[in-house]
Amino acid sequence: MMEGKKSRMKVFRELPLHMLILPSVIALLVFNYTPMLGLLMAFQDFKPRLGFLHSPWVGFKHFQYMFTYPDSIQVIWNTLLIASFKIAANSLVPVVFALLLNEVRTLIFKKFVQTLVYLPHFLSWVILGGILTDILGNKGIVNHLLSGLGAEPVFFLGNSTWFRITVVISDVWKEFGFSTIIYLAAMSGINMSLYEAAEMDGAGRLKQTFHVTLPALVPVILVVGTLALGNILNAGFDQIFNLYNPLVYREGDIIDTFVYRVGLLDGSFSFATAVGLFKSAVSFILIVAAYRLAYRFGNYRIF
Numbered sequence: 001m002m003e004g005k006k007s008r009m010k011v012f013r014e015l016p017l018h019m020l021i022l023p024s025v026i027a028l029l030v031f032n033y034t035p036m037l038g039l040l041m042a043f044q045d046f047k048p049r050l051g052f053l054h055s056p057w058v059g060f061k062h063f064q065y066m067f068t069y070p071d072s073i074q075v076i077w078n079t080l081l082i083a084s085f086k087i088a089a090n091s092l093v094p095v096v097f098a099l100l101l102n103e104v105r106t107l108i109f110k111k112f113v114q115t116l117v118y119l120p121h122f123l124s125w126v127i128l129g130g131i132l133t134d135i136l137g138n139k140g141i142v143n144h145l146l147s148g149l150g151a152e153p154v155f156f157l158g159n160s161t162w163f164r165i166t167v168v169i170s171d172v173w174k175e176f177g178f179s180t181i182i183y184l185a186a187m188s189g190i191n192m193s194l195y196e197a198a199e200m201d202g203a204g205r206l207k208q209t210f211h212v213t214l215p216a217l218v219p220v221i222l223v224v225g226t227l228a229l230g231n232i233l234n235a236g237f238d239q240i241f242n243l244y245n246p247l248v249y250r251e252g253d254i255i256d257t258f259v260y261r262v263g264l265l266d267g268s269f270s271f272a273t274a275v276g277l278f279k280s281a282v283s284f285i286l287i288v289a290a291y292r293l294a295y296r297f298g299n300y301r302i303f
Contacts, residue, residue: 042274062274071258072275079254082235085168087228093176095221098183099209117177129242132170133157157243160251167252171239179224186220187213226294230287233279255279 037052042062044055066072097117104110120128136142136156143153156162190213198208237256244252253261255275263272 041270042277046270062271075258079235083232089172094179098180120174121178125238125242158247163248163252190216223294226290229290
């Protein structure tokens with residue numbers, strides 16, 4: 001009797017808190033779960049005038065066609081290649097920068113540099129895409145400098161080789177400052193007595209970095225690296241979409257941009273949905289595997 005009364009009192013007491021999250025739950029259901037009904041198109045020959053209920057079912061036809069479509073394999077390869085280089089670079093550069101920044105002793109200069117490198121993270125790729133197009137274009141400042149040095153101009157966003165390099169470098173430039181926060185936070189938790197002991201043993205700043213700071217960062221690096229594996233098929237739609245053009249479709253087209261062009265521009269809704277569903281299924285498997293690895297090697301778990 002008393003237990004039931006306490007439970008009811010607890011429900012009434014926490015009701016305002018549940019009401020606070022209700023709008024978020026509704027928004028999640030409407031914008032994240034309801035659109036998942038559209039996955040039915042992957043198994044249909046979808047016709048907008050017929051809708052989901054009356055479009056003919058074709059089973060796994062679109063999935064089979066996906067692996068025989070001339071551009072599918074190239075698109076998957078582009079996605080894996082670009083995403084792999086991004087993951088590798090975005091794992092290495094923030095660690096190196098955090099180690100360098102940790103050695104700065106002038107607090108004002110350190111804060112200034114931190115703020116300066118954080119800023120690009122908060123700019124959208126729509127803005128950065130326009131800036132990079134102007135800077136790296138045939139008449140951009142970079143090619144003006146190259147011409148002034150006697151070198152041939154480089155069409156960074158129109159050359160297949162340079163396009164991939166540009167995509168990776170610009171992504172690292174945008175994100176490495178924000179990613180550094182994780183490692184700086186980890187460094188702040190290192191016991192200072194370890195540095196004092198190393199200094200008493202005659203270790204300089206470089207040896208302290210290699211024998212104290214880096215070993216302390218290894219668990220964090222492992223966790224960040226393994227969790228990044230779940231994004232191996234996410235090469236960055238916003239960035240690629242704002243930078244690429246028909247000249248680099250073969251080497252720069254990724255799964256997300258391919259789905260956009262085939263689905264929305266060409267009207268092949270069912271085929272585009274099948275490609276997107278395939279990507280989501282593989283990404284889900286990789287994310288589960290990444291969390292397993294993070295728990296095994298870094299003792300990281302969500303719940």
